[in-house]
Amino acid sequence: MVEKSTRIASRKRPKIDPLSVYEFTDDDLSVEISSDSVDSKLNSTSKSARKNSTGRRTRSQMTPDGAIVGTESNAKKSPRTKGELSRKRKDVNAAGKNKSKSVQVDEVVTSKKRKVYDGQNEEEPPSSSNLKTWDFYIPPNKHFHTRVSSHTNCNAVTLLKSKLDDRQLQIFRGTPFGYFLDLPRVVVQNQLIHSLLLRQVVPEREDELWFKVNGTKLCFGLEELGIITGLRCCGDADKGYESSDTNRLMDMYFPGLEKVPKQSLIDCFLQKKWRSDEDAVKIAVLYFIHTFLISTANINTFITKADFCIVESGDYETFPWGILVFRAMMESINNRLRVGLKMYRLGGLPLALQCWFYECCTNADGKLAHRVDNKVPRILNWKIEKQPP
Incomplete structure (x- = not known):
């Protein structure tokens, strides 16, 4: 009887906002993304841009007043006077206005600005035009x-x-996704992402996500996604691959289908139905893309012939998957939150947003996740074993 009462009491325990329980301050929000993060895997940075990107500060480090949030690593640093720090900030801010971005990324067409719901009349939410x-x-x-x-x-x-x-x-390790084999154990901390979305602010550009945490504005856009995941973020993501020609991979493993149910692809991979090593890797690539990078519900989801054509032709090695991942995330996140919302699901790769926040907040290490390495891309550096309390 006592055990039953304890279980009931534990179920009724109020949920805690992960960003509040750890009392993050402005001093804790420092991006440690170095110039080395702009890796060749992005396939979008010129040699001259790399040479000039040393000590580059990302947009995620800007405070509301335009100052730069500290970006130095946790290694020992020589002391500096206030005057030196002040002059450095002025020089960085002045240079930042004229400096072009060292990572070139394509603009992403996203959905319209989401409306704001006050939770009192969900049928007629107020217009966001007054924001x-x-x-x-x-x-x-x-x-x-x-x-x-x-x-x-x-x-x-x-x-x-x-x-x-x-x-x-x-x-597989020789494919553009091979480095993910070094990914530590991870879990998606849904409530942490929810806490971030509650702090989302109206951006100047609709193809970026901006959050305001303890007075510090943080930006997550296509550039940040590329730095965190290492996925290619430049190129034509809308290039047509559909054709009336047959696709060998589909005809061999999914005969008679014009599009393949996602669950059928999963079953093919799990049951190892391939007939050669090359086909095994191609099926594994499709499986990884559609269950990890661009995750959606299994029910009523199909893999199109275009996806099979991209993989079968080998074009997947230069395809800008980062753009598709970012689009899926924007579609999943925008127009989601309103007061009183009972439930919602995150699509795309929410793990990228999660690891980006760890990089922004030095106080997250050891509390929300554990930094286990200092690799590029940054998603490989974090081991995430549990949900926030």
Whole structure:
């Protein structure tokens, strides 16, 4: 009887905002993304841009007054006087106005600005036209808890290692996604992302996500996605691959289908139905893309012939997957939150947003996640074993 009462009491325990329980301050919000993060995997940076990117500060480090949030690493630093720091800030701010971005990324066409709901009349939500740039979509006094889930297959890397043999893994490691085999154990912290979305503010550009945490504005855009994930973010993501010609991969493993149910692709991978090492890697690539990078619900989801054509032709090695991942994230996140919302799901790759926040907030290490390395891309540096309390 006592055990039953304890279980009931634990179920009724109020949920805590992860960003509030750790009391993050402006001093804790420092981006440690170095110039080395602009890796060749992005395939979008010129040699001259790399030479001039040393000590580059990203947009995620700007405070509301335009100052730069500290970006130095946790290594020992020589003391500086206030005058030196002040002169450095002025020089950086002046240079930042004229300096072009060292990472070139294509603009992403996103959905319209989301409307703001006050939770009292959901059928007729007020127009967002009365909101100004940098206003909160959800006022701080109307923050709420809700059920959040994601479709990301966090076991994708483990399954790749268990289903592919040594030779197939070696071939997979040579693909543009091979470095993900070094991904530590991760889980999507849905409530952390929800806490960030509650702090989302109206941006100047609709193809960026901006958040305001303890007075510090943080930007997550296509450039930040590329730095965190290493995915290619330049190129034509809308290039037509559909054709009336047959596709060998589809005809061999999914005969008679014009588009393949996602669950059928998953079954093909899990049951190792391939007939050659090369086909095993191609099916594994499709599996990884559609269960980890661009995650959606399994039900009523299909893999189009275009996706099979991209992989079968080998064009997937230069395809700008980062653009598609970012679009999926924007579509999933925008127009989601309103006061009183009972549940919503995160699509795309919410893990990228999560790891980006760890990079922005030095106080996250050891509390929300554990930094285990200092690799490029940055998503490989974080081991995430549990949900926030």
